[in-house]
Amino acid sequence: MTARIGVVTFPGSLDDRDTQRAIRLAGAEPVALWHKDKDLKQVDAVVLPGGFSYGDYLRAGAISRFSPVMETVIEQAKSGMPVLGICNGFQILTEAHLLPGGMLGNDHLHFICRDQKLRVENADTAWTADYEAGQEIHIPLKNMDGRYVADTYTLDRLEAEGRVVFRYLDVNPNGSLRDIAGITNEAGNVVGLMPHPEHATEPLIGTGRTDGLPFFTSILKKLVNA
Amino acid sequence: MARVVVDVMLKPEILDPQGQAVQRALPRLGFEGIADVRQGKRFELEVDGPVDDAALARIRELAESFLANTVIEDFTVKVEEEKVEAGK
C-alpha cells in the first residue's frame, strides 16, 4: 500500500504538475484535486502548490483561500491531516489562518528566482522527518511576495515552540523577518515554505540538486507507517 | 449608484518598501521636503442601491475579511461624496 497525496489545482496554479511528479518520484500516488470540489477523494495528505492563483491579485493567496476545496482542507488540517503549502500554497495557508503571520512583497520589490540555501530547523514535522535538524540544503526559490511578517509576539512564540522549520542562509532573499523561510502549526502537521522542494527532485533538471526529495519521502514514510 | 472607497494601508510598524522606493527617488526628481511616503491600495466599489448603515456595515465586514489582511494591514471605509481636485 502506498500513500495518496492530493495536489490542489487552483486557477493560476503553476507547479501542480511538477508537484505530482515529485510525489511520484518519491513513490507515493499523486491525486489531482480541483479547487471547486470540496471532495478530497480520500487522500492522506494535501499539497497546495506554487503559482499565481487568481494572478495573486488582491493579495497572494487571498482569493483562493475562499475556494470550496479550502473549506475541507481547513477542516481536515485542524483534525491533523498533513498539509504542505509551497510558495503560493504557503501564502494561502497564512491567508486561511492555518499558519500565523502574513506574506508581503519582497523588500527589494522584484521577483526573485535563485538557488537558495536553507537550514532545516525542525526535522520533526510530518514533512521534514527525512532531514536532520541543522541540515543545510539548497532549494530553488522564486517569488514576488515572499516576505514573511508577523508581530514580535508571534515571532517569539514561533521560535520558542520550535515552529520555524526553515531559515534562509547566506542571503535573505526577500526581507522575511528573522530569515524565516518556512513554519509549521502547533501540531506540526501543517507546514508552509516559500522555496520549491518539488523543483529539486531530479539530478538533471533545474539546479541539478535533489535536496527537495526528502519532503515527499518524509510524508510517504509517515503515512505508510501510520 | 454610489461609490464606496476602501483604503488599505500596511500597518505603521510594517516596512513599506514601495513607499520607501518612491521616497528615495524624490531627490533625484528634484523634490525636497517630503518626510515620508507610504503606498497602499484603493478600492472603488460601485454599490447598487442606497448606501445606508447596513450596507456600510457589510462593506466594512468585506474589507475586514477580504480586502485587507488585518494581520498586516489597516483599512478605512468611506462613502465618496466631494469632488476632489483632479489631475488630468
Place this chain on the structure above:
Amino acid sequence: MARVVVDVMLKPEILDPQGQAVQRALPRLGFEGIADVRQGKRFELEVDGPVDDAALARIRELAESFLANTVIEDFTVKVEEEKVEAGK
C-alpha cells in the same frame, strides 16, 4: 506636518484585472449588489512645512510625471483633513 494623498487609478477604459478579480470573488463570499470594483494605488505623502498652492502644484507635477503613468492612469491629489471612519 501635513498629509497629502495621491490616488492613482487606471483610466476607466483600461482593463483592471485586479479589480475584476475582486469583483468576481464577491458572490462566492456572499456579497451581492456591488456593480463594479476598481483597484488603484494610494500614496500618502507627509509634507514638511505648509501645503500651500505652490507645494500642491509640485506634488501634482510629481504625480503626473512619476507616481502615475498618464498613458493608462488618472490621478487625484488632495490634502487630507477630515478624520474618516476608521476600521480597526
Place this chain on the structure above:
Amino acid sequence: MSKTPLDTVEHAAATPDVELPWAELGLKKDEYERVVEILGRRPTGAELAMYSVMWSEHCSYKSSKVHLRQFGEKAPQSDALLVGIGENAGVVDVGQGYAVTFKVESHNHPSYVEPYQGAATGVGGIVRDIIAMGARPVAVVDPLRFGAADHPDTKRVLPGVVAGIGGYGNCLGLPNIGGEVVFDACYQGNPLVNAGAIGVMRHEDIHLAKASGAGNKVILYGARTGGDGIGGASILASETFDDAKPSKRPAVQVGDPFQEKLLIECTLEAFAEKLVVGIQDLGAAGLSCATSELASNGSGGMRVTLDDVPLRDSTLSPEEILMSESQERMCAVVEPDKVDRFLAICEKWDVIATVIGEVTDGDRLEIFWHGGKIVDVDPRTVAHDGPVYERPYARPDWQDALQADDANKLPRPGTSEELREQVLKLVSSPNQASKSWITSQYDHFVQGNTVLAQPEDSGMIRVDEESGLGVAIATDGNGRYAKLDPYTGAQLALAEAYRNVATTGAKPLAVSDCLNFGSPEDPAVMWQFAEAVRGLADACQQLGTPVTGGNVSLYNQTGEAAIHPTPVVAVLGVIDDVARRTPVAFQEEGQLLYLLGDTREEFGGSAWSQVIHDHLGGLPPQVDLERERLLGEILISASRDGMIDSAHDLSDGGLIQAVVESALLGGKGARLVVPDGLDAFTFLLSESAGRAIVAVPRSEEVRFNDMCGARGLPATRIGVVDGDAVEVQGEFALSLDELRTAHEGTIPALLA
C-alpha cells in the same frame, strides 16, 4: 447622442459621396481607391476599419513582403519542417512523435511608452500564437535592446520592461530560458523588446487558423472586448459616426496574465477532446484579423453578429469592436454538436465564451450590427491582398566611409598591464557584464523541465521524461555588425545562434527571426533590410535550417536617426537525451582547454572597439558557414560521446570573455597559454566567428584530437582548468574574486 444612420452596406451603396477619414486611418489615397475598386462601392465605416488595420505595415508586411519571399524561395529541403511560414508559428518535427512550434515577435513601441505593460503584453501575444498552433507553451525567451546603460531614461525603461516580461511570463508558468540584453545609444528612443516562445505538441495535435465546414460555429472566448489599443477606429468613430465619443482611446493595453493562463488551460483541454476545427488568437487588429484570416484560410465564408461580442465598455462602436486589441482573447471554430462541450470547458476555467457567428457556404465575410449588415467583403482581400510595395532602396553613401574606418588600426594596449586593465574593463562593461540582476527576475524552474537556462549558451527544455528528448533555443543578433555590413551581420546573427545551440549539444533544426529596422521610407534603411534578409535567407539555405516564421518591426526611428539594423535570429535545436547536454561552467580542475576554429585579427564592431575606443567602423568578422556547420557537428558528437565536459561559444568580447564566464560559473580558474602565431591581444579579444572553447578530460584528449583532426577542424590546446584565477601566461592574472566583482557588480550598480 447625435445619431447618424448605421453605415450599413446598403447605406454605403446609396451614399457613394460620403467622405471617409481614410487618411487618418493611415491609408494612402491609392490604397483607399483600391478598397473602393475591390468592393465596387465605397466601404462602410466598419469595412474601412478592417482594411485600414489589416493593410497597415504591421499586419500586411507591405514594405517587407517582397524581400521576405526569399525565405520561402531559398528554403533548404528539410524533413523537419511540418508547418512553414504563413501560419501563426512554424512547426518542426523533433522526433518520437513530438512537434515543436516557436516564434519571435516584437513589442518595441508600446514598451517605450509603458514599459511594464508594453513588455508584458508582448509576452502575452507571442504565447497566444503558440497556443493557436495546438501546442502547450513550454518556455519563453526575450531578446532586448536598450539605450545607453547610464542614460537616465534607461533606468525607467529597462526595469519596467524586465518586470513586465517577468510579471507576465512568471504568472503564466513559463520558464524564461534565454534572451539578450544589449545597450547602445542608438536604441535610446527605440528600445527593442522582442519576445519568443516555444510550444510542444504531438504531431496529430497541430491546429491551423482556418474556418471550414458550413454551419460550424465561431466562438470568441477569453477577455471581454474593451476600448484599448484602438488606433484609428476612434477617429473613424468620432469624426464620422458619432461625435459624442471619447476621441482618444489609449494605444497601450494592460495585460491580464491570469486570464491568459486560464486561456491556455481551457484551450489545451478543448484540443485534447478534439473539439476544435480551426483556431486563431486575437492580436494586432483584433477581430478584424481573426475573422478575416480564419475565413480566408478556410473553404467557406463566415457570418458574424457583432452584437454578441461580450464588451467591457458598452459605448464601443462596431468599428472599435472590430479594431480593439484587447488582450487575452481567442477565436475557435467548432462543430455545432461540440459547442456545448466547448462552452462547458470554458466555464470550468471561468473563461467567458460566446458564439458570435458561423461558417457559411459562400465566400463572403459578413458582419452584422443591430440587424444591419455592416461588412460584406471577400475575406482574402482583407487578409491577403493588401498592398505590396517595392520600396526604393540604395546603399547609403556613408557605408564606404564607415567600412574604411578600420577598427584593426585602433591603438592597442602596449603593455601587459594595459592589456589586463582593458580586459577587466571589458568584462565589466554593461554589454559584457553579468545579466543576472535581470534574469533572476524570471522564473527558470517552473514546469520542472528546465535543463539549461541563461547564462548557458542556449536554453534547453526536456520534452519527454522517459527518453530524455529535449529542445534547445538560442537568440542572437549584433546590430553593430549589421550596421557595418547588413548582409554579413544577419548571417553572423544566424551563425551565432546556430553555434550556441550546437555548443550545448543540440542539433540546430530551424529558424525564426525578428527583423528590427528603421523607417522603410528611407532608402538606406530599406537597403539594410533587403541586405539582411538576403543574407539570412542565403545562410539558412546553406546551413539547412529553414525560416519557419518571424516578425518585422519597422519605423524604429527617432527623427532622422534609425536604430542599427537589428536582425534577431532564433535557432531551435533538438537533443536526443538531455543527459548529454554540455554546460558552460568549468567542471573539473585539470581538464584541458581547447580552442576550436581559426582566430584572425577581427575587431570591426567588436566589444573591444566599443568599450575601449567608443568606435564603430571597419568590417564585421568573416562568415564561413561550412566551418560553422563543421564546428557544430564536432560539438554535438563530442557531447554525445562524452568527450567534453564543458563548452562555450566565442562571440562578442572574444576568447577572454568566454573563459571568464566559464570560470566564474564553475568557480574554477584557468591557466592560458597564447598559441604560436598569435599575439596575446588578438588571441584574447578578436571576435572571429566559428569558434568555441571546450574543456576535455585528460582521458579523452587523444580521442577528441583524433576526431577534430580527421574532420579538419583546427583544435588548439590553449590551457588548463586550474586554480582560482584566470591567468594568461607571460601576461597577467586576474583572480576570480576580482573578476566576479567586476563582472557581477555593473548592472546592479546602474539599475538597482
